[in-house]
Amino acid sequence: MAEAVVTMDGWCALHDMRSFDWASWKVASEEERKKAVTELKELMDKWQAVEDAKNGSHAVYKVVSTKADLMFMFFRPTMEELEEIKTELNKSTIGDYLIPSYSYVSIVEMTKHNPLDDGKDRELSPQVEARLKPILPKWEHACFYPMSRRRWRDYNWFEISRQERTRLLYEHGMTGRKYAGKVKEIITGSIGLDEFEWGVTLFAHDALQFKKIVYEMRFDEVTAKYAEFGDFIIGNYLPKEDVDKYFAL
Numbered sequence: 001m002a003e004a005v006v007t008m009d010g011w012c013a014l015h016d017m018r019s020f021d022w023a024s025w026k027v028a029s030e031e032e033r034k035k036a037v038t039e040l041k042e043l044m045d046k047w048q049a050v051e052d053a054k055n056g057s058h059a060v061y062k063v064v065s066t067k068a069d070l071m072f073m074f075f076r077p078t079m080e081e082l083e084e085i086k087t088e089l090n091k092s093t094i095g096d097y098l099i100p101s102y103s104y105v106s107i108v109e110m111t112k113h114n115p116l117d118d119g120k121d122r123e124l125s126p127q128v129e130a131r132l133k134p135i136l137p138k139w140e141h142a143c144f145y146p147m148s149r150r151r152w153r154d155y156n157w158f159e160i161s162r163q164e165r166t167r168l169l170y171e172h173g174m175t176g177r178k179y180a181g182k183v184k185e186i187i188t189g190s191i192g193l194d195e196f197e198w199g200v201t202l203f204a205h206d207a208l209q210f211k212k213i214v215y216e217m218r219f220d221e222v223t224a225k226y227a228e229f230g231d232f233i234i235g236n237y238l239p240k241e242d243v244d245k246y247f248a249l
């Protein structure tokens with residue numbers, strides 16, 4: 001039997017994709033629309049106050065495809081807080097127009113396995129802690145997708161040795177490091193929480209870099225042999241200052 005991975009776990013994450021009911025929005029009164037936008041901006045202020053106190057993080061992205069219109073990302077210490085944020089958004093006036101289209105629940109994860117595999121496990125340090133409780137970079141573009149490792153007869157990730165997994169992830173990390181400053185990644189684990197095994201959240205200043213990194217990684221042994229992917233969602237950053245413009249008719 002292969003040795004199980006031991007993880008260090010951080011904030012809980014909710015990726016909440018919503019389609020916007022533009023048809024209803026267009027026939028809503030100006031007063032109603034004003035109220036809805038004001039309330040959303042107030043919620044964004046509230047989320048920002050939590051982030052400023054380093055008790056969580058959030059970001060809102062405008063989705064490019066028609067899979068959704070908006071992608072809300074919330075990171076919080078507990079699942080209770082995530083559920084409360086979702087319900088508060090639903091109860092707000094804008095919530096009447098936000099139709100759930102997809103969502104993903106996961107927890108920020110790092111393995112204890114040292115990539116150098118020198119026998120010493122990674123310990124909880126301020127650097128590790130910062131990665132487990134990430135403040136989302138408000139970069140121009142975000143890309144989210146879930147993925148799993150294969151459990152095929154000849155390519156079963158959960159059957160190979162710890163040394164082999166470490167070797168493969170080390171190689172993966174080396175490819176990732178080439179994109180330092182261009183792509184920032186947050187890996188969240190979702191085994192037992194959602195349909196796939198990990199959520200991959202990437203940020204970039206130039207969306208082309210998502211294509212470049214994912215393409216290059218397809219040739220890494222760990223991806224070529226063991227990766228399965230879900231749907232990709234690409235978004236453009238929506239800061240609070242641009243909320244009025246986004247909802248204006």
Ligand code: VOV
Pocket residue numbers: 109110111112113147149169172173175176177179180183184185187198200202213214217218223227
């Ligand atoms: C900026 C790019 C970047 C960098 C630097 C990077 C580095 C690393 C390191 C060092 C480690 C090991 C973590 C640990 O805790 O030991 C990981 C882990 C992981 N990654 Fe990654 N990844 C990147 C980027 C990156 C991308 C683009 C993808 C998706 C494409 C692909 O083809 O997979 C990905 C996936 C993952 C996954 C699913 C895991 C968990 C794997 C598991 O099976 O456990 N990742 N990743």
